[in-house]
Amino acid sequence: MDHVAPTSARAVESVVAGAPQRAGSFRFWFEGQRWEWSDEVAAVYGYAPGSTQPSTELLLAHKHPDDRALVARSIDAAVCAGEPFCGRHRVIDTSGRTHHVIVVADRMLDDRGLVVGTRGYLIDLSGALEENRQEVLDRTLPELVASRAVIEQAKGVLMVVYGINAEQAFRVLQWRSQETNVKLRTLAQRLVTEIPALGGGPASQRARFDHLLLTMHGDVVAAE
Structure with a gap:
């Protein structure tokens, strides 16, 4: 296995955050x-x-x-x-x-x-992430595994709700992180935590999910 230089979670997210706003x-x-x-x-x-x-x-x-x-x-x-x-x-x-x-x-x-x-x-959602940014995500250190796990869970939720692929789901999370200046993994954790509370039929669930995606950063910032 190739050696990977020590990299902090913030460093990884700063590299990812360089993608163009869409x-x-x-x-x-x-x-x-x-x-x-x-x-x-x-x-x-x-x-x-x-x-x-x-x-x-x-x-x-x-x-x-x-x-x-x-x-x-x-x-x-x-x-x-x-x-x-x-x-x-x-x-x-x-x-x-x-x-x-x-x-x-x-x-x-x-x-x-x-x-x-x-x-x-x-x-x-058109286009693709640049290879070097995706590679950074794919080669994070063991201490980032927990963060990666919750991000993957959040991506899975977005894929189901919006009918998009994994890369596009990451774009959505990345966008909210950039827009709100909140760490991507923190937003992902909040999203995953709140999902069980969403009820109602498909139409109302979509509206509730959109509301959550647009407002959840407020509670995160208050908690921090």
């Missing part, structure tokens, strides 16, 4: 179906910052033909039921490139606590 935020008001998107989301669709105003019609026009009807139904269901718009689908950008994305969202409330829309993130 997530952007959006807001969707149910009344009037008004959208806002960040420059990162606009870029996924192939638009320069501020060059176009997003709309339901524009977004649907960029969906893969096989996914368009499903996304349209998801938007209609969100408006009618006052639930977050979320899901996994494909986006075809202005250059004709296909992006595999997932939408992780939560309810958006007004000052009175009434649901007025949904806000969240669109995560581009």
